[in-house]
Amino acid sequence: MxxxxxxxxxxxxxxxxxxxxxxxxxxxxxxxxxxxxxxxxxxxxxxxxxxxxxxxxxxxxxxxxxxxxxxxxxxxxxDGSHLIPNDRFARADMLHWMFWEQYNHEPNIATLKFWRLFVGEDKLNDVQRAQLPGKQAAGEAALKLMDDHLAREPWLVAGAFGLADICLYAYTHTAEAGGFPLDAYPNVRRWFADVAAQPGYIVMDS
Amino acid sequence: MxxxxxxxxxxxxxxxxxxxxxxxxxxxxxxxxxxxxxxxxxxxxxxxxxxxxxxxxxxxxxxxxxxxxxxxxxxxxxDGSHLIPNDRFARADMLHWMFWEQYNHEPNIATLKFWRLFVGEDKLNDVQRAQLPGKQAAGEAALKLMDDHLAREPWLVAGAFGLADICLYAYTHTAEAGGFPLDAYPNVRRWFADVAAQPGYIVMDS
The missing domain is CATH 3.40.30.10 (Glutaredoxin)
Known part of the structure; x- marks a missing residue:
């Protein structure tokens, strides 16, 4: 270190x-x-x-x-740990999910949680309010994409728990608090349980 | 391969x-x-x-x-080439710039270029139009952050040309077409010339 x-x-x-x-x-x-x-x-x-x-x-x-x-x-x-795949394609595929998270997932799911829970929906300005329906739809599309993938695969990348799962789990597992009911995403909820069952797991408010 | x-x-x-x-x-x-x-x-x-x-x-x-x-x-x-630093911190710092690009740079600078040049400002819907001032300001802030960094450093990461420079160059060097005059960012313009002078460089429409 x-x-x-x-x-x-x-x-x-x-x-x-x-x-x-x-x-x-x-x-x-x-x-x-x-x-x-x-x-x-x-x-x-x-x-x-x-x-x-x-x-x-x-x-x-x-x-x-x-x-x-x-x-x-x-x-x-x-870096250098079991959380990052050794295989070149799998390593880039891990980054694909992490870049996708920052572009398609976080700006919708995390931003709506922040606006609704921390700012307050009644305190949003007009520009934020205008974006609510678009961000809601984009967040739901992101959750569906994950759900479809996790219907076929146990984990996000290369069949093994790793860094992409950790990075995507963070905002996905609290999406409901941001206004994204998770009943429609059973494979995502199965994956939540699998992530939380990993040795080393800690909860968010620990 | x-x-x-x-x-x-x-x-x-x-x-x-x-x-x-x-x-x-x-x-x-x-x-x-x-x-x-x-x-x-x-x-x-x-x-x-x-x-x-x-x-x-x-x-x-x-x-x-x-x-x-x-x-x-x-x-x-x-992967494994001279475009990615060997040093662990520099490698993560390269990714820092690339994640920043997808979160703070591309959704502002690339999106406004797309809206203005490809869609047409008169054809934007109300939600897009409401976002124009915010995206303009955020894009300018991104360019200023790069300019301040490039005033102190020759390249984005660890003093050497590499993948972060390539990834950031793509949308920065055409920012003017999206409504971001680059006169205010002399260090960014110096860096454009340095990127274009690297052996192996190709122009965008090649």
Whole structure:
């Protein structure tokens, strides 16, 4: 390891939970530093200058270096471990699911959870409100895509539990709180149970 | 290599160009198969069932296996090459830029280019129109973040040209066509010239 590892985070964020769950599976200790994103604590000049110019958590601090983007931090932690496939195609396929998560899943499922649970649907501005139906439909399409895949496959990649499962689990397993009923996705719910049954699993609010 | 490589693409998409540029740098031949996304050719049941259930290009076909997500395809091509750093932190930092691109850069800069150039600003629906100012501001913030970084560093990652530069170059170098004047970002423009000067470079419409 390169010195101590500090997770700059907001504990209720699924993107931060991913990193804690990856570290728990690998038995890697993390020092946790909490920022209240509702109070703008990641938009201060100290944070922008020293932690992440993009003004977002999570950031994994490795010694005196800073690594933003949740999925990149998970890859750093899991580098060389059993959570990343040895096979070249499977390794890229893992990244396919992780890029898909950031483009098609998180901006819909995580954003609607944030808007509905943290901001409050009555406090949304007009631009956010206009996007609700589109994000709802796109989130449902993302869940259906996962469900169809998990109907055929035990795990997301190459028949084995790994980093893609951890990264996708984070926001999927709390999707209901964001307004996505999960009854229609039985294979996703089967996969939830399988992820939670893995040795090393920790719950989100641990 | 695992059999022939087929790039399922829409040539004018920056996400597809990334893959061609990566392959050109590595001297890897690609068979190109074009889909007209304006005519819905990636939403047919044949495409959804056989190429990508997510209905999007690019997809890199490796023998009989299909790899969606542009940045994952670039990693597959570049796996083990000089375009990916050997150092563990630098490798994750490369992914940080690539995940950032898909979350903070592409949905703003590429989407506005698509809306303005391909759809036409007068044909946007109300939800799209409502998002224009927010996406414009977020795209400008992304360009500023890159410009600030490239004022201090020659390349995006670890002082050397690599896959993150290729992936970020694709949509950044055509940002002006999407309504992002680049005069304000001199370091980004210096970096454009440096990317284009690398041996192996190909232009987007090659």
């Amino acid at each position: 390169d010195g101590q590892l500090i997770l700059h985070e907001y504990a209720q964020s699924g993107n931060c939970y991913k990193i804690r769950l990856t570290a728990a599976h690998l038995d890697i200790p993390l020092i946790r530093r909490e920022y209240d994103i509702m109070r703008g604590e990641t938009r201060t000049s100290a944070f922008l200058d020293n932690v992440n110019a993009n003004g977002r958590i999570p950031v994994l601090q490795v010694g005196d270096r800073f690594l933003p983007e949740s999925n990149a931090a998970c890859v750093w932690l899991a | 695992d059999g022939q490589l087929i790039l399922h693409e829409y040539a004018q998409s920056g996400n597809c160009y990334k893959i061609r540029l990566t392959a050109a740098h590595l001297d890897i031949p690609l068979i190109r198969r074009e889909y007209d996304i304006m005519r819905g050719e990636t939403r047919t049941s044949a495409f959804l069932d056989n190429v990508n259930a997510n209905g999007r290009i690019p997809v890199l076909q490796v023998g009989d296996r299909f790899l969606p997500e542009s940045n994952a395809a670039c990693v597959w091509l570049a």
